[in-house]
Amino acid sequence: MILFPFYPIWGWAFAVVTNKNITTFINFLWVPIVLYYLITKSNKLPKYLLFLIIFTAFHLTSAYFNGIIRSDSEILYYILFDANVVACALLFIIENTEFDERFIKIMNRNIFLVVMISLVVSLIQVKFPSFFISPAITEGEENIAFLEDTRILSIYSWLNINSIGITFPILISLMISVFELKDKKFPLIIFSGIIVSFLTKARYVMISTIIAFSQLFMSSKLSIRNKIIYISFFLVSILAIDALAENYGFSIQQVIDQRILEKDDDMASANARITSYYVFLQKFPENPWFGVGPETRADVVELLGGQAPLIHIGYLSYLYFYGIAGFLILLISIFYLLKRAFMIGKKYLFWGSFYGLVAFCIANTTFVYFNFSEMGIILAVIYLKYFEDKSETDSSEIDAEPGLLQVNSN
Secondary structure (H helix, E strand, O other): OOOHHHHHHHHHHHHHHHOOOHHHHHHHHHHHHHHHHHHHOOOOOOHHHHHHHHHHHHHHHHHHHOOOOOOHHHHHHHHHOOHHHHHHHHHHHHHOOOOOHHHHHHHHHHHHHHHHHHHHHHHHHHHOOOOOOOHHHHOOHHHHHHHHOOOOOOOHHHOOOOHHHHHHHHHHHHHHHHOOOOOOOHHHHHHHHHHHHHHOOOHHHHHHHHHHHHHHHHOOOOOHHHHHHHHHHHHHHHHHHHHHHHHOOOOHHHHHHHHHOOOOOOOHHHHHHHHHHHHHHHHHHHOOOOOOOOOOOHHHHHHOOOOOOOOOOHHHHHHHHHHHHHHHHHHHHHHHHHHHHHHHHHHHOOOHHHHHHHHHHHHOOOOOOOOOOOHHHHHHHHHHHHHHHHHHHOOOOOOOOOOOOOOOOO
C-alpha cells in the first residue's frame, strides 16, 4: 500500500513485462485479500461504503436485467472487471486497515515524488508527445481527436485517459494540506499543479486543480496576512510560468481562450453539453425510476448526433443509466464521503481530501467518470482513515500547525 502512489509507474512496468494492463492483475488480487479480511477481522463498514456497495449491487442487477451482461457465462468476468466492484473491494480493505503516522509521512514523500515525476514527464511530452504514453491510448480510434489536440497525459495514460483529471488534482490537494509556504517543497507543488494542469489543455483538469488550490484561501487556520501572501505567491507563480511558457512557444492564455472560454472553436464543447441536456429531457421520462442500465442506447446516440457517444454530463448520464432510485443511492454515498472529509477538515484542518473529492464531483458536471477506484480517490480515503483512527484513539486533538502530517524538509 505504501507504494500505491507509484501506480502509474507500475502500470507502465507491468505492461512492458507482460504486455497486459495492470488493472487485470489488481482485479484478481483483491479477491483473496477481501476474503482474508472477512475471515480474520472484525470488519468496519462506514455509511458511504455501505451505500456504495448497495449502488454497486443495483448497478450489476441493472446490467444483467437490461441485457448488458449478455450471457450467464459473462457474469463472473463482468463482476471481476467492474470498476464499482473494484472500488468497493479496495475501499473495504482500506477501511479495515490501520495507518500510523510513519506510514503517512512516507506516503507524503511518495506522493510528492509522483507529483514531480508528473511535472517532468509532462514537460518532455510537450516536445515529444508520444513519450511515456500507453499504446492503449495511441492505438484507440476513439482517442484520435484527443491526440491530435496534443493534450498532455503525463504518466497517467497507463491507468485511464481520464485519470489525470481525477487523480492529479487530488494529489495536489493532498500535498497543499501537507506542506506549508515555508517548506521548500511548497513552491514545487504550486508550479507542478499549474503547469501540468494547463498542459493537459482539458477544461475539467484545470478547473479541478483550481479547486484544489482554493483551499489555500479558504482555510480557517490561515491569518488574513498569510492568505494575502498565498494569493500573491499564486498570482506571481502564474505570471512567471506564463512568461516562461511564452519563451518556449506555449501560450497559457491561448489555452484559456480555446479550452475554457471557447473563443475560437464555435463553442463545440458547450454545444455538446447543451445537446446532452435536451436529449436527457427527451429520453429520461421513458425510464425515470430504474433507468436503462449502464450503457447508452442506440436511440440516444443517434439523437446526440455523433457529438458524443453518451450524455456528456455525469449526473444526467447516471440518472439516465440508473433512474432516480439508483442515482439517489449513489448521491447518498457521495454525501456521506464528503461529510466525512468535511468533518476531518474541520477538526484537524486537513482539507486535502475534501477539496480533492469536491473537485471530483464538480468534474463530473463536464464529463462522465464516477470511478471510485481511481488512484486519487483511494489515496484521499487513506488519509481520511488515518485521521479517523487518530480521532478514535486520541483524546486530544492533533496540533494543526505544523501538524502530524508535516514533513521535515531539512
